[in-house]
Each structure stands twice: as structure tokens, then as C-alpha cells.
Amino acid sequence: MHRVFNFSPGPSTMPESVLRQAADEMLDYRGSGVSVLEMSHRSPAFEDILGGAEADLRELLAIPSNYRVLFMQGGAIGQNAIVPMNLAALRPGRKIDVVVTGEWSRKSWTEAQRYGDVALAASTMDSGHTHMPPASGWALRPDASYVHVCSNETVHGVELHELPDLRALGSEAPLVIDASSNIGSRPIDWTRAALVFAGAQKNLGPSGITVVIVRDDLIGQALPICPSVFDYRVAAEQRSMFNTPPTYPIYLLGLMLQWLKAEGGVAAIEQRNLAKSGRLYAAIDGSGGYYRNPVAVADRSRMNVPFFLRDEALTDRFVDEAEAAGLSALRGHKVVGGLRASIYNAMPLAGVETLVDFMQDFQRRHG
Amino acid sequence: MHRVFNFSPGPSTMPESVLRQAADEMLDYRGSGVSVLEMSHRSPAFEDILGGAEADLRELLAIPSNYRVLFMQGGAIGQNAIVPMNLAALRPGRKIDVVVTGEWSRKSWTEAQRYGDVALAASTMDSGHTHMPPASGWALRPDASYVHVCSNETVHGVELHELPDLRALGSEAPLVIDASSNIGSRPIDWTRAALVFAGAQKNLGPSGITVVIVRDDLIGQALPICPSVFDYRVAAEQRSMFNTPPTYPIYLLGLMLQWLKAEGGVAAIEQRNLAKSGRLYAAIDGSGGYYRNPVAVADRSRMNVPFFLRDEALTDRFVDEAEAAGLSALRGHKVVGGLRASIYNAMPLAGVETLVDFMQDFQRRHG
Known part of the structure; x- marks a missing residue:
């Protein structure tokens, strides 16, 4: 399986x-x-x-x-x-x-x-x-x-x-x-x-x-x-x-x-969601502008994280390489384009960590 | 299982x-x-x-x-x-x-x-x-x-x-x-x-x-x-x-x-449905009035067969004994009462045969 x-x-x-x-x-x-x-x-x-x-x-x-x-x-x-x-x-x-x-x-x-x-x-x-x-x-x-x-x-x-x-x-x-x-x-x-x-x-x-x-x-x-x-x-x-x-x-x-x-109920899952979204936004904001999230920091979603590559021509390659690495369905909605990671309750922290690692590796290879 | x-x-x-x-x-x-x-x-x-x-x-x-x-x-x-x-x-x-x-x-x-x-x-x-x-x-x-x-x-x-x-x-x-x-x-x-x-x-x-x-x-x-x-x-x-x-x-x-x-498509399943419903109605009509279906013969459903015991006081016992015999959900709708066998496409002929055998056995025991 x-x-x-x-x-x-x-x-x-x-x-x-x-x-x-x-x-x-x-x-x-x-x-x-x-x-x-x-x-x-x-x-x-x-x-x-x-x-x-x-x-x-x-x-x-x-x-x-x-x-x-x-x-x-x-x-x-x-x-x-x-x-x-x-x-x-x-x-x-x-x-x-x-x-x-x-x-x-x-x-x-x-x-x-x-x-x-x-x-x-x-x-x-x-x-x-x-x-x-x-x-x-x-x-x-x-x-x-x-x-x-x-x-x-x-x-x-x-x-x-x-x-x-x-x-x-x-x-x-x-x-x-x-x-x-x-x-x-x-x-x-x-x-x-x-x-x-x-x-x-x-x-x-x-x-x-x-x-x-x-x-x-x-x-x-x-x-x-x-x-x-x-x-x-x-x-x-x-x-x-x-x-x-x-x-x-x-x-x-x-x-x-x-x-x-x-899993501990809503209070526990909220803490996990804060940790997951915090980890992902930190990676985006810490990328020196290679990745970008356009939402005002105070209003950012813990569930859906849209982000864009500085070089948007690399978006398709990002999606394809991520898919090959076992990170699925990262293409952004057609209305806004770019990329999006939806990290609902059932997404483990390990999934976000793996995504962040992939993002950093992708940046190194295509920076 | x-x-x-x-x-x-x-x-x-x-x-x-x-x-x-x-x-x-x-x-x-x-x-x-x-x-x-x-x-x-x-x-x-x-x-x-x-x-x-x-x-x-x-x-x-x-x-x-x-x-x-x-x-x-x-x-x-x-x-x-x-x-x-x-x-x-x-x-x-x-x-x-x-x-x-x-x-x-x-x-x-x-x-x-x-x-x-x-x-x-x-x-x-x-x-x-x-x-x-x-x-x-x-x-x-x-x-x-x-x-x-x-x-x-x-x-x-x-x-x-x-x-x-x-x-x-x-x-x-x-x-x-x-x-x-x-x-x-x-x-x-x-x-x-x-x-x-x-x-x-x-x-x-x-x-x-x-x-x-x-x-x-x-x-x-x-x-x-x-x-x-x-x-x-x-x-x-x-x-x-x-x-x-x-x-x-x-x-x-x-x-x-x-x-x-x-399974052969709709024409084949129609023949099977005719056989299944025909078998069940024959058993009801052949019970000497012990079981009864009130619908005009020409308009009887091949899918849902409501029927009644001559002695309606036995209805609960029929349902319970059938359940114990592995024949489930035979109680009639509350609007009409009695019993009902729904025999849709996925019900095999063997299910109807088993039901008919049970009905005949029930009649022998409670006739």
C-alpha cells in the first residue's frame, strides 16, 4: 500500500x-x-x-x-x-x-x-x-x-x-x-x-x-x-x-x-494547527522572497496556505516534482493561481515538515 | 465475517x-x-x-x-x-x-x-x-x-x-x-x-x-x-x-x-427479477391464504413485495424468527404494516429461495 x-x-x-x-x-x-x-x-x-x-x-x-x-x-x-x-x-x-x-x-x-x-x-x-x-x-x-x-x-x-x-x-x-x-x-x-x-x-x-x-x-x-x-x-x-x-x-x-x-479534542488540534501553519508560514517568510504569501499576517489562514514562487514560470515544475516526492495536490486554485497547501486537522505535522524540506530543497536546486 | x-x-x-x-x-x-x-x-x-x-x-x-x-x-x-x-x-x-x-x-x-x-x-x-x-x-x-x-x-x-x-x-x-x-x-x-x-x-x-x-x-x-x-x-x-x-x-x-x-446488463437482470418476484408471489398465493398480498396481480411490484399473515398477531414473531435465520429487515412500512421483502437487483435468487423456505417452515410451525 x-x-x-x-x-x-x-x-x-x-x-x-x-x-x-x-x-x-x-x-x-x-x-x-x-x-x-x-x-x-x-x-x-x-x-x-x-x-x-x-x-x-x-x-x-x-x-x-x-x-x-x-x-x-x-x-x-x-x-x-x-x-x-x-x-x-x-x-x-x-x-x-x-x-x-x-x-x-x-x-x-x-x-x-x-x-x-x-x-x-x-x-x-x-x-x-x-x-x-x-x-x-x-x-x-x-x-x-x-x-x-x-x-x-x-x-x-x-x-x-x-x-x-x-x-x-x-x-x-x-x-x-x-x-x-x-x-x-x-x-x-x-x-x-x-x-x-x-x-x-x-x-x-x-x-x-x-x-x-x-x-x-x-x-x-x-x-x-x-x-x-x-x-x-x-x-x-x-x-x-x-x-x-x-x-x-x-x-x-x-x-x-x-x-x-x-487526539485530544478541539483544543489540542488547535495547538497542532497553530504549529503546522506557523512552520509553513515561517518557511515562506524566511525564504528571502523566493516564496511569497500575500495575506496580511494577522489574517492568515491556519488551514489553507496559498503561496507563490518569485519566478512563477517554475510553478508547474514545483507541482510535478512535489507530486513525484509524494506531496500531492499543491496547485493553487485557478482564481488565484500559484500554489496552495491545505493543512486541515488530518494533515500531520510530519506532512508539513516534509513539504517545508521539499520547498527548501527546491529553492536550492532552482534558486 | x-x-x-x-x-x-x-x-x-x-x-x-x-x-x-x-x-x-x-x-x-x-x-x-x-x-x-x-x-x-x-x-x-x-x-x-x-x-x-x-x-x-x-x-x-x-x-x-x-x-x-x-x-x-x-x-x-x-x-x-x-x-x-x-x-x-x-x-x-x-x-x-x-x-x-x-x-x-x-x-x-x-x-x-x-x-x-x-x-x-x-x-x-x-x-x-x-x-x-x-x-x-x-x-x-x-x-x-x-x-x-x-x-x-x-x-x-x-x-x-x-x-x-x-x-x-x-x-x-x-x-x-x-x-x-x-x-x-x-x-x-x-x-x-x-x-x-x-x-x-x-x-x-x-x-x-x-x-x-x-x-x-x-x-x-x-x-x-x-x-x-x-x-x-x-x-x-x-x-x-x-x-x-x-x-x-x-x-x-x-x-x-x-x-x-x-451480470449481463439490464435485460439479464430483468429476467432474474422476474424469476425472483415470481417465486415469491407464487409462494404467497400458494399458501392457502396463510400469507396474502393485496395488490392487483397485473400491478404487483417486482421490487417490493408487501405481504400479511392471516393471523397478524404473528407478525412480530415472523420478523424475529426470520432475523434469527439470517433474513433481515422484513418488517413492513409503518403506513401499511405487515411484512415486506424488498428484492432489488442485488438480492440473489438464493435469498428469495431461502425466504420462501423460511415462510413455508414458519407456516408449518405456526399454521
Whole structure:
């Protein structure tokens, strides 16, 4: 068996122990005589899998009891429509304030316009999404139904390191967070976040399963055109079983959460993520300009590290040589070009160390 | 390793060879050094998996070139909203004619009312959904945007054995078919079907992936409130990659299709399904009334066989003893009660034979 260090932005690397367990249980889940793939979602065995995943997520993220955990389909891009279909009517006027800080929040901003009166609370579109606009400068409408932010921009490598206190900024609106690419990598301040959604395929497991954590009082105001299966009230009442859920992705999400607990939980993984990203940024900044990360130091992502070669003509060679050295999927997103290392929870420090060694060797050979 | 005969209505049994291959490839997909779970959906390896699944589905179901194959999320219950969001505006008035023949089409009928002027073309609600209403009697509005039918009712065990020729019935409307529980079990007449959708978790693989096969001319008229990710035009243009697709379910769907080809394709599996269902109905009908199936003989499903004991007080005992004998998930749906054997493509004839032997033995012991 051959394994590489996989820096894919998503779907992304998973712990070998999780994959091994999934393989071992594939034909016969714990003596049941069936695969998890073959189980009725109404069976007691699957109810345990679903309930266990929810309980572990609640424990790991310290989710308060007045928040519902929903397992949905359609990914974060689906939620770009599902959130406004559920929340736009929370207040008259259907006003939605969006902070655009990169590719992902830009998509959220565009899609929300189908369902409400959308305004830019802040945007870094004119400056290439290389910093976070300070919350003190956000233009918040006092009667907005909600405020949308993305806590980590996968493409641009910008992270919101402190959630804003909207009340201190004069807004009573609930804060909605697209946390697809940093959920589970650090604690969440639930005194500030009213709704958090995330596609699982970065820090939590495979693609095909979306986690929505939503405060009770935001549920029950869906627009009449909201499909039943995407109505948070229906999903909450039916415990994510209004339709057949994506059972196998939920099982894998559960295994990922068990792994995260065994690793010491979110506080421990946050320290590891700080060490990993710190090591990589130090290597970039210490390269004498051979490598370059354009993001303001205070706003750099711990999860996605875009970087550029001084001589961009060497980018293809870097990608190819890295691939040959067992360092996979380092090409940057087409929107920004260059290189990108995605170093989610499941990427070990050894992967980052090996990448840094390779970068230094590449510089020596092609400096 | 322990394996049972699993009669679950969905998610449902899969071929052991498919599960074995998935387990073998879990940690290292064909020398790539990554699991399919960990692959970027933009990687050449995953592009091959997706393209192969589409090509195999086209070959197996003889899908004409003017139909698009879309891989979506949200299941058939999602499509109950997504179909009208895409098709209701095909003609002025947004008229949708629905044929209600059981639990599934009843749900489609209810959900469509959010998006159009919905009428019952026919219904068996008053007679317990034990037969198919003949198409010659359907009340079709000449200016309907589309007509919806369910080709197999998973709960009630009623199957539409011949798709209606709407044109011969005086309607120019496209025929939309929810084929979740019989897709891949028999050929589809594309001269009659304009759109076929199916959750995969019965005949095609795991839950979490929905197949939509739609004729070109139905694409491009989505309502403005349709989420981008569920707009057939967007999905077709982006080759089902507008968002991150459920990559692992698509991989498993592909393995299921390869297995189906190796078994001889749809024509061969149809013969096997006829043999399996014929054997089971013969046992029920030949039990002297000890077992009973209430569906009109001509409309009985080849996939889902609901049946009742003359003495319904024995139902729990039947389920428990069957479970102990390695015959799993035979309890009927709560809406109809009794028993149900779901015998999709992947259920071998040996499973049905074992069930029939058990039924006869149970009758001898509790007759």
C-alpha cells in the first residue's frame, strides 16, 4: 500500500486509522451481517451512528443545548440558498448583510440575492482578498434578518480569527458563519455565532454531508418556496431523517469525530494547527522572497496556505516534482493561481515538515 | 465475517463483490496513494470515476444522446421540489398533473403544490393503493407543464409495468418519472419518458446520490427562486460539479453499474427479477391464504413485495424468527404494516429461495 501527503483543499486527507476502520467494517458492521452502506436509516444500528455523531460533535464543539444539529445534503453551496430561504423572513424587509472576503463569501452574496434585499456590509473585492475588513467598519443595517460571514476562505487563505460581537456593533441580527474549511479546527464562540454551516469534506470527513448548527429561535420562518427537505424546522423535527440521509458519509463523519476526540479534542488540534501553519508560514517568510504569501499576517489562514514562487514560470515544475516526492495536490486554485497547501486537522505535522524540506530543497536546486 | 440476506427497502443490499472492492481500494485507490474519499473532485482520477459512471449508466439504460445525466444531492424527496422548480414554468399557468398511486407519489403531489397549479390526474388514495389506475382514464390537462408518475411504489408494492404514451392520450406534456425503486431493474422507454429521477440507495448503490436523466428541451426554465445548485441548466453545464459532488457515493454507484454490466446488463437482470418476484408471489398465493398480498396481480411490484399473515398477531414473531435465520429487515412500512421483502437487483435468487423456505417452515410451525 502506498500513501502520499495529500494537500487537497477538499475532499481532503483523512486519518489512516479512520480509513482502515472503514475498510475493516465494510462487509460486516460489528457483527450485524450488513455493511453500513446497506443499513436502513431507520435501523437501530444506524440510529446509533447518527446519534453518536451528533453527541460527539456537540461535545467537541461545546454546542449549547439551544442549538440544533442538522445533517443535510447539498454542501455549503446549497446552504448559500438554504440559509436565506430559512432566515430571510426573520424580519420584515428580508434584509441580508454579507461580508465578502473571498471566493466563498462572494458566492454566498450572489446566491442570497434570489431571496432577499442583499447589501455588502464590507468587501475586500477591490484589494484581492488579502485581508479581513475590521468588523468596526462593517456597514450593518439595524433591521437586517442576518449577517453572513465566511470564517475561512479556502481559495484566498484568509481567516477570521475572532468572530465579531454584532451586538457591540449596534446590530441585533444573528451572525451566520460559513465554516466549511475551518470547522473543528478551533473552538467556536457560541455567544456570537447563531448559525454555523459546513460541508464536511475538509475537516470533518467526506463530501456529501453538510453540517448545520442553528440556534432554536432562527427555526420556523422558512419562505413558502423552501423545499421541505431543506426547511430547518422539518429537519429539526425529523432529526435529519425527513428523507434518507447520506448514511455512509454520516458514518465516516462519526469516525472522524471519534478520531478527533482520541487526539485530544478541539483544543489540542488547535495547538497542532497553530504549529503546522506557523512552520509553513515561517518557511515562506524566511525564504528571502523566493516564496511569497500575500495575506496580511494577522489574517492568515491556519488551514489553507496559498503561496507563490518569485519566478512563477517554475510553478508547474514545483507541482510535478512535489507530486513525484509524494506531496500531492499543491496547485493553487485557478482564481488565484500559484500554489496552495491545505493543512486541515488530518494533515500531520510530519506532512508539513516534509513539504517545508521539499520547498527548501527546491529553492536550492532552482534558486 | 458474517453476512445475512438483507431485505431492507433502502438503503439496501449490495453485491459482496462491490463491497469487497471498495474495502480493498479504501486506503490507496489503484496506486494513487489516496482514498477515493480524499480525492479532489477536480482530479483526473475522480473525473474518470464520474465519467465512467455516466458512460456505464448511458450504456445500461440506453439513454439517448439528447438526454443529460445529472448527479445531484437531496434524494427523491429533494426532487419533489427540484422538479417543479425546474419544470413548472415550461408552459404558462404552471400546471402540474400528478398521478397518486402510493406513499411516494402522494409526497410528490403535496410538495409540488408550493410551485404550481397542481391537479390529480388520477389517484388510488380511496382504495388503499392496491392497483395502478389505467392511463386511459387519467384526467390530463392539455396545457400542463408536465405529468408526474411514480413507476414503483416502494411502500405499497405497486409497479407501473408500461409507461403511458401521453401523446396518444391527447397530452403534449413531458412525462416525469420517480423511478427510485425500480431504476436499473428493467429497460426504460425513452420515447415516453422525458425525465427520470432516482435516489440511488435501492438498485444503484448507496444513499446520498440522486440520478436525474432529463431531456435537453426541459432544461433552462427554472424558477428564479431555484437554488443554483439544483438548477438543471447549471448542473448540466457544470457536469454535476457546480458544487463538490458526493464523491464516494458516485464511486460506489460506478462500482454497482460495473457489476450490473458484468451480470449481463439490464435485460439479464430483468429476467432474474422476474424469476425472483415470481417465486415469491407464487409462494404467497400458494399458501392457502396463510400469507396474502393485496395488490392487483397485473400491478404487483417486482421490487417490493408487501405481504400479511392471516393471523397478524404473528407478525412480530415472523420478523424475529426470520432475523434469527439470517433474513433481515422484513418488517413492513409503518403506513401499511405487515411484512415486506424488498428484492432489488442485488438480492440473489438464493435469498428469495431461502425466504420462501423460511415462510413455508414458519407456516408449518405456526399454521
